[in-house]
Amino acid sequence: MRRFSCPTCANEVHFRNSHCITCGSELGYLSESDRIMAAPSGSGRWEDEGAVWHACANRQAIGCNWLVEGGRLGAAEADVPLAGSLCLSCRHTLVIPDLSRPENAERWAMLEEAKRRLFYSLVKFRLDVGDLQAGPDTALRFEFKADELSADGSKRRVLTGHENGLITINVAEADDPTREKHRKAMGEPYRTLIGHFRHEIGHYYWDRLVADGPALAECRRLFGDERADYADALARHYDEGAPPQWQATHVSAYACAHPWEDFAETWAHYFHIVDGLETAGWYGLEGLGQGVDPMDRAAPGWAEAGPYGADEFTPLAKAWVPLTVAMNAMNRSIGLSDFYPFVLSDVILGKLAFIHRLIHAPR
Numbered sequence: 001m002r003r004f005s006c007p008t009c010a011n012e013v014h015f016r017n018s019h020c021i022t023c024g025s026e027l028g029y030l031s032e033s034d035r036i037m038a039a040p041s042g043s044g045r046w047e048d049e050g051a052v053w054h055a056c057a058n059r060q061a062i063g064c065n066w067l068v069e070g071g072r073l074g075a076a077e078a079d080v081p082l083a084g085s086l087c088l089s090c091r092h093t094l095v096i097p098d099l100s101r102p103e104n105a106e107r108w109a110m111l112e113e114a115k116r117r118l119f120y121s122l123v124k125f126r127l128d129v130g131d132l133q134a135g136p137d138t139a140l141r142f143e144f145k146a147d148e149l150s151a152d153g154s155k156r157r158v159l160t161g162h163e164n165g166l167i168t169i170n171v172a173e174a175d176d177p178t179r180e181k182h183r184k185a186m187g188e189p190y191r192t193l194i195g196h197f198r199h200e201i202g203h204y205y206w207d208r209l210v211a212d213g214p215a216l217a218e219c220r221r222l223f224g225d226e227r228a229d230y231a232d233a234l235a236r237h238y239d240e241g242a243p244p245q246w247q248a249t250h251v252s253a254y255a256c257a258h259p260w261e262d263f264a265e266t267w268a269h270y271f272h273i274v275d276g277l278e279t280a281g282w283y284g285l286e287g288l289g290q291g292v293d294p295m296d297r298a299a300p301g302w303a304e305a306g307p308y309g310a311d312e313f314t315p316l317a318k319a320w321v322p323l324t325v326a327m328n329a330m331n332r333s334i335g336l337s338d339f340y341p342f343v344l345s346d347v348i349l350g351k352l353a354f355i356h357r358l359i360h361a362p363r
């Protein structure tokens with residue numbers, strides 16, 4: 001994630017901010033041009049170079065600070081109030097939790113905040129999210145649901161997962177104690193909302209970019225044959241756990257469950273790496289590794305477009321590994337658990353390089 005400053009007063013502001021705490025400007029994020037815009041407090045209308053933008057319709061409800069294009073200044077449509085218009089990220093959520101339950105509004109807000117970070121990366125990678133109108137069955141879609149109590153008192157559980165482009169997230173995952181409980185129960189070193197999103201879209205893009213395409217054979221060679229029965233594989237994983245020495249070949253224990261899960265876990269890590277490197281670059285964290293600068297900012301693509309635009313994966317891996325070593329040491333020095341509790345073997349780096357080529361392949 002890059003750094004932002006308030007266009008009015010130049011104070012540093014963050015990706016999630018709706019207001020500048022220094023000058024009071026109303027802030028809005030423009031995903032097409034990756035910038036924060038400022039408007040006079042209370043105006044609810046952002047103008048620049050003859051164009052006008054409005055707030056996402058979810059701004060009040062969940063603090064979404066993304067903007068929706070309103071047209072050219074002076075044109076009739078620019079003055080039509082865009083009630084009901086959702087931003088690029090919010091638009092792809094089809095189901096929100098029952099807001100009559102007080103805990104759900106905050107959980108929904110937290111999920112959408114993580115999802116905007118996801119869409120930030122998708123835009124930067126130029127990954128197609130599909131067209132909700134023209135191709136509603138192939139567009140990337142989300143539903144955020146809560147467990148429900150049936151009339152007989154039993155609990156209808158909502159499982160987080162992906163099916164044909166529809167990603168379901170149990171809103172309880174936005175509750176820190178609940179997520180921590182699940183993390184411990186599953187023996188995971190890492191469980192976050194952004195991690196869930198990055199993992200689940202891995203399944204979506206496997207369908208879009210790998211299935212029946214030219215990359216399928218290489219994908220099978222690296223991740224295994226996904227035709228292995230999925231339900232059986234998952235049942236075996238939950239029964240027996242990951243095989244010994246799994247760290248040499250898989251980025252997480254869960255990645256061993258099935259080739260699809262390995263792909264999704266590795267896909268999520270690729271997003272962690274690229275976004276993490278972008279943040280590191282903006283905050284001047286180069287050289288955190290061994291007193292040298294491992295960041296090859298001159299690497300082709302990186303120089304022009306940052307880590308999101310890097311032509312090759314190798315410079316990214318070379319910069320990322322020492323950075324994580326340093327960040328882990330930082331966390332330990334103040335008693336926190338590891339920032340990045342993973343080890344990237346050569347086999348895993350090979351899988352990550354495949355994901356890199358897949359995302360950057362001309363489409």
Ligand SMILES: [Zn+2]
Pocket residue numbers: 006007008009010011020021022023024025
């Ligand atoms: Zn300001």
Ligand SMILES: [Zn+2]
Pocket residue numbers: 056057058059064065066086087088089090091
């Ligand atoms: Zn929005």
Ligand SMILES: [Zn+2]
Pocket residue numbers: 199200203260261264
């Ligand atoms: Zn999965």
